[in-house]
Amino acid sequence: MPIALRPEEMVRLEQVVQRSGLNYRQDIVYRQDDTFGALYAVRLGCIKTYRTTEDGREQVTGFYFPGEIFGMDGVGSGRYTNSAVALETGSTCELPFEQMEKLSATIPQLQHHLFRILGKEITQDQQLVTLLSKHTAEERLAALLISLSTRFAERKQSSLRFRLPMSRSDIGNYLGLTVETVSRVLGKMQKGEILRVDNKEVEILDIDKLKTQAGIK
Amino acid sequence: MPIALRPEEMVRLEQVVQRSGLNYRQDIVYRQDDTFGALYAVRLGCIKTYRTTEDGREQVTGFYFPGEIFGMDGVGSGRYTNSAVALETGSTCELPFEQMEKLSATIPQLQHHLFRILGKEITQDQQLVTLLSKHTAEERLAALLISLSTRFAERKQSSLRFRLPMSRSDIGNYLGLTVETVSRVLGKMQKGEILRVDNKEVEILDIDKLKTQAGIK
DNA sequence: CGTTCCATTGAGATGTGTCAATTCAAGTGG
DNA sequence: CCACTTGAATTGACACATCTCAATGGAACG
Numbered sequence: 001m002p003i004a005l006r007p008e009e010m011v012r013l014e015q016v017v018q019r020s021g022l023n024y025r026q027d028i029v030y031r032q033d034d035t036f037g038a039l040y041a042v043r044l045g046c047i048k049t050y051r052t053t054e055d056g057r058e059q060v061t062g063f064y065f066p067g068e069i070f071g072m073d074g075v076g077s078g079r080y081t082n083s084a085v086a087l088e089t090g091s092t093c094e095l096p097f098e099q100m101e102k103l104s105a106t107i108p109q110l111q112h113h114l115f116r117i118l119g120k121e122i123t124q125d126q127q128l129v130t131l132l133s134k135h136t137a138e139e140r141l142a143a144l145l146i147s148l149s150t151r152f153a154e155r156k157q158s159s160l161r162f163r164l165p166m167s168r169s170d171i172g173n174y175l176g177l178t179v180e181t182v183s184r185v186l187g188k189m190q191k192g193e194i195l196r197v198d199n200k201e202v203e204i205l206d207i208d209k210l211k212t213q214a215g216i217k
Numbered sequence: 218m219p220i221a222l223r224p225e226e227m228v229r230l231e232q233v234v235q236r237s238g239l240n241y242r243q244d245i246v247y248r249q250d251d252t253f254g255a256l257y258a259v260r261l262g263c264i265k266t267y268r269t270t271e272d273g274r275e276q277v278t279g280f281y282f283p284g285e286i287f288g289m290d291g292v293g294s295g296r297y298t299n300s301a302v303a304l305e306t307g308s309t310c311e312l313p314f315e316q317m318e319k320l321s322a323t324i325p326q327l328q329h330h331l332f333r334i335l336g337k338e339i340t341q342d343q344q345l346v347t348l349l350s351k352h353t354a355e356e357r358l359a360a361l362l363i364s365l366s367t368r369f370a371e372r373k374q375s376s377l378r379f380r381l382p383m384s385r386s387d388i389g390n391y392l393g394l395t396v397e398t399v400s401r402v403l404g405k406m407q408k409g410e411i412l413r414v415d416n417k418e419v420e421i422l423d424i425d426k427l428k429t430q431a432g433i434k
Numbered sequence: 435c436g437t438t439c440c441a442t443t444g445a446g447a448t449g450t451g452t453c454a455a456t457t458c459a460a461g462t463g464g
Numbered sequence: 465c466c467a468c469t470t471g472a473a474t475t476g477a478c479a480c481a482t483c484t485c486a487a488t489g490g491a492a493c494g
Contacts, residue, residue, distance in 0.1 A: 051343065051347060053347060053351070053432060054432070055432050057347070057351045057352075057432075058351075059343075059346060059347040059350055059351055061343050061346060061347075072336065072339050073336075073339055073340060073343065074336070075332055075333065075335065075336025075339070076333060076335075076336030076337035076338075076339060076340040077336070077337070077340065081340050081343065082343070101325070101328060101329060101332070102325075104322075104328070105321075105322050105323070105325060105328060106322070108318070108319075108322060111318060111321070111322060111328070112318060114332070115292055115318065115331070115332075115335065116292065116293060118292065118293075118332065118335040118336065118339065119289065119290075119291070119292025119293030119294070119335065120293035120294070121293075121339050122289050122290055122292065122293060122335065122338050122339055122342060123290060123293040123294065123298050125339060125342035125343055125346060126268065126276075126278050126290065126298065126299070126342055128346050129276060129278060129342060129345050129346055129349060130268065130270060130274070130276040130278075132346060132349040132350050132393065133276055133349050133390075133392075133393035134270070134274045134275075134276055134393070135274075136449080136450095137449075137450070167472070167473090168472070168473060168474095169472080169473095173350075175350075176349065176350035176351070177450075177451090178450075178451055178452080179472085179473075179474090180450090180451075180452085180473090180474080180475085181449090181450060181451075182473095183473060183474050183475080184450095184474085184475080186474095187474075187475085199458085199459075199472090199473080215270060215271070215272050215274075353481075353482095354481075354482070384439095384440070384441090385440075385441060385442095386440080386441095394482080394483090395482075395483060395484080396440085396441075396442090397441090397442080397443085397482090397483075397484085398481090398482060398483075399441095400441060400442050400443080401442085401443080401482095403442095404442075404443085416440090416441080416490085416491075
């Protein structure tokens with residue numbers, strides 16, 4: 001957690017955190033409608049969250065990488081409104097929410113941090129809303145690639161060459177597009193010398209053009 | 218606030234709340250990029266929130282009615298990522314966030330409530346994501362009407378006959394549709410004996426059919 | 435009672451979806 | 465190590481929901 005605490009406070013926090021979770025591909029971390037108990041921090045790997053509507057339609061709501069927190073969807077109602085699944089082998093920390101709440105009453109820094117985490121999820125979700133509502137297929141894909149690139153850079157990994165841990169179908173679902181459209185747009189970007197794509201491997205050749213396409217201008 | 222506090226705690230909360238805000242149509246409560254200072258509770262009227270992308274596209278992100286809280290979009294970064302505007306004459310309460318945080322450290326109930334409020338916004342935004350991504354124009358409109366109907370009912374107002382405080386353009390923007398499509402779909406629902414629409418006045422004639430159409434089944 | 439904004443309606447254009455066929459990648463078991 | 469199977473990704477042809485453009489009608493307001 002990127003948060004400055006006094007050693008004594010750090011100890012109390014670490015006592016609460018569960019370091020248990022080792023995940024393999026397809027492992028479910030929690031299921032939609034499960035009782036909400038904890039937030040989770042990704043330590044290694046990638047987690048996908050998705051919700052299913054009453055009539056069976058699925059929506060991927062997010063991808064989470066090491067250092068990022070997921071599980072906030074359960075805070076509102078006491079039940080998770082998404083399911084969370086591992087996309088590859090990795091591990092997560094469990095942050096039991098009730099204990100975090102108690103702890104945060106005596107550690108203002110922690111309380112503030114928790115509010116921020118929830119707030120950031122709101123901002124992200126609203127960005128996704130805008131993306132889905134007002135942007136073309138190319139712009140959506142470009143925006144996702146930029147987002148991934150930025151996040152890999154934050155983890156001090158290559159921001160121009162990386163592996164997509166999710167399938168085309170996950171990407172399409174997340175962006176409100178079909179697999180076919182994702183494939184076609186990636187193909188087009190490749191012809192435009194913006195990307196080099198080899199299955200899950202992506203190399204960004206022209207990040208400026210990609211940013212322009214993302215409508216980030 | 219629907220929250221059980223001891224009288225003494227209630228007093229402390231009320232000392233923090235600003236009852237100031239009287240709003241007229243088009244009044245801005247806060248602007249995108251303003252420094253985040255407070256959440257707001259609608260007392261009367263209706264508030265619309267929307268964000269503008271760097272390249273000028275606008276996305277309506279929410280409508281808020283009496284009893285509902287808005288302004289959570291500022292929590293993540295310390296700046297509002299939306300603007301908030303009054304759609305009609307009304308009033309709001311200001312809830313200075315820093316003071317609320319301090320207060321909530323000593324009132325667990327309040328802390329929990331604040332987390333829940335943020336959590337509910339997350340859930341709502343994700344529902345909107347699904348709506349935009351996976352549902353047809355009819356389903357989107359039906360879902361909005363059901364949502365409005367439900368919320369009016371909560372406020373003990375008629376759930377079958379109400380006034381839309383927002384324009385067709387706002388509705389369309391929120392749902393990722395054009396004004397024309399909104400108009401056509403409303404017309405179609407009227408022909409199908411599901412609604413009676415007269416400008417901003419709506420009467421729901423067949424709520425079951427409407428729910429079916431919303432994909433709520 | 436004109437002006438202006440908002441809503442409706444029609445006709446035609448288009449981006450993305452649907453359906454179908456093919457190729458490619460990754461296991462799996464003999 | 466090689467078929468064989470299975471699921472993922474690509475590519476093409478066509479369909480369609482919604483958008484765009486344009487004209488008209490109606491409500492609100494000074």
